Amino acid sequence: MTPLVTIRDLDKSFPGVKALKKARFELLSGEVHALMGENGAGKSTLMKVLSGIYRKDAGEICIEGVPVDIPSPRAAQDLGISIIHQELNLMNDLTAAQNIYIGREPKRAMGLLLDEEALNRAAAEIFERMHLKLDPRVEVGKLTVAKQQMVEIAKALSFRSRVLIMDEPTAALNNAEIGELFSIIRKLKTEGVGIVYISHKIDELKEISDRVTIMRDGEYVGTVSTATTSVDTIISMMVGRSLTETKTEVPDLSSHDVVLEVRNLHRSNVILDVSFKLRKGEILGFAGLMGAGRTEVARAIFGADPLDDGEIIVRGKPVTIRSPQDAVRLGIGYLSEDRKRFGLATGMDVAANIVMPCLSRFLSKNIFLKTRAIRETARSYIRQLRIKTPSDAQEVRFLSGGNQQKIVIAKWLARDCEILFFDEPTRGIDVGAKNEIYKLLNTLAAQGRAIVMISSELPEILRMSHRIAVMCEGRLTGELPAEGASQEDIMRLATQRHSLTTNTLNAATRGSTT
Known part of the structure; x- marks a missing residue:
């Protein structure tokens, strides 16, 4: 099968920096292909060249085997390539539909008036294709970050994109929202859309991607199957060395001076009676x-x-x-x-x-x-x-x-x-x-x-x-000594609502070093 995208020997330089050196990449139809590497490895630069934001200095880009030139984002869109940046590019005061079709709005009355009905109908069709329940008429500024992300995807699909590039798409999403995003990605895969997924979160990549390409210092390192490659191997390919995960030693800091203490902080309904101490040499x-x-x-x-x-x-x-x-x-x-x-x-x-x-x-x-x-x-x-x-x-x-x-x-x-x-x-x-x-x-x-x-x-x-303070809905719901604490202990406190009782709080904070 001819790859949807093939990049060979791509070079790109900026003043004082060689960002890409003979970089390579391949994307198949209906594939989620993760792109990984340390910061500065060249991932985003490579994708900005593919999406027309940067011009390549040398090398070749082929779409379905045909060499192409991509001098601008508009040229990329004409080729069916769209990029969703980590920082969303939406206008908060416009509706979802208006954001999707801005500059391409359907017109009526000999092209003099905006056809809002047709605009909303077109946006609704894309949302239906994505299995997304969203009113096209809602102002984007009133949506959660996750829903704004979905509007960006809908905007990309409105250009009939065959290639969708996602740069750190889950950076500001919670677990439920990530699940929603992954459902849409899987739906797009079945339609033959090729997705480039840039992320540092290896657990996500293990769940959603088919292959992983690793870059280091602007160069291609290798491409591996996600399912058959261990996390340690991927990390080693990224950094060129093995990383040791050592837990910080937890010294007894109870005799250290308290350098900061806050008592009963209150602000509207976002900070509710928060008190804690911070000692010299401590990581709280x-x-x-x-x-x-x-x-x-x-x-x-x-x-x-x-x-x-x-x-x-x-x-x-x-x-x-x-x-x-x-x-x-x-x-x-x-x-x-x-x-x-x-x-x-x-x-x-x-x-x-x-x-x-x-x-x-x-x-x-x-x-x-x-x-x-x-x-x-x-x-x-x-x-x-x-x-x-x-x-x-x-x-x-x-x-x-x-x-x-x-x-x-x-x-x-x-x-x-x-x-x-x-x-x-x-x-x-x-x-x-x-x-x-x-x-x-x-x-x-x-x-x-x-x-x-x-x-x-x-x-x-x-x-x-050294010590862990946990908050929920504006309140400090407990403190834990780091030694012996678990993710379950933290999540228990992080989900305790306003009905928290004094006995529960005392039990949760027992052993605190404050």
Whole structure:
């Protein structure tokens, strides 16, 4: 059978970076073909070339055996190739149907008026094909992220796509929503659609994909059958080495100073009477389901969102934090789960991002920048955190997700923050980069920094935490010592509703080191 897509010897370079080197890929009709590799391996670049976002420097792309040129996204769509990016490209104030057919709306009255009836009918037909119950007239901004993802898929199918590229499609979905997405993917497979599935979640790939192609450093490593290849083999192919999964030792920190204490925090209906302590040198894991209120607690302590009530105590002294500037002055840093939106100035270079929180230190006479000192500081953290970048002058947007995350960490270290909130620190980064982030967190804790780590990955929480706090519906439902805790223990607390009794809470928190 002639492959639906064949890519041979593809090259692509950016200033200072060889992103693809003789890359290869093949996709069959009715196949889910996973594309894996560490951040910076070239996965997204390869797919952006296939979808017309980037032009190739060399190599060949064939559709059903016929060589093609893909100079633009429009040319890709004409060939039946669509890409769904990790960051959804929808307009919240428009309806689902309007988003699907924007720029291609059916018209009436000699093409002068929009035919809303025909528009909604066409969208409804696609939803029916997907077995999706969704009103075409609903505003996209009122939909969950999962439903917005379905609208993106419907938009791709409206172009009669034969090739559908999904880049980290489940990054913001819960288990039920992932199941819904997988049902639609399986339906598309039966219709002969070829799906390229980019993800770091190997358990998902084991469930949904037929084959896996692995890339490393912009080059093709190999293609294997998902069903007959072990997870360890796939990881080894990705990173070029074996990774050891070691659990953080859980020292007794009960004698360490409490550097942060919060009492009875309250904000509307998203934070309800939350209290906890954080000790010097401790990693406190914050677990819970989506919407549990973990991020809201971190943002409130950091001054990004206002509190209605409650007390924050830093190093034994009650403090008032009305803004992030107040928090930073107190030695508190916050690494947002959305690093591109809240953590980085992606259009600026590495050095500028690293020194941004402490820029006043690099001013001469409060006017002139000490450029040499900025570069020396940036290079010091590049070496210390092993940030992969051609130079400190490289724009951050050209770096991989793992290296961008390290830059966010570097900027708070440069500001000498003693208390650090890490919100989903490994979201969207590969297993090799995860290991490096884990080692870095352990090093920071060993140096005496106090860390709150918010994560939706229970194995990550269990591996990294000294102590685990669990939230449900805005409340802290319990704390567990990490030693001896299980995923079942965490999920039990993460699903305890407002009817939680005092006896149940006491039983769940027995053994806490607070």
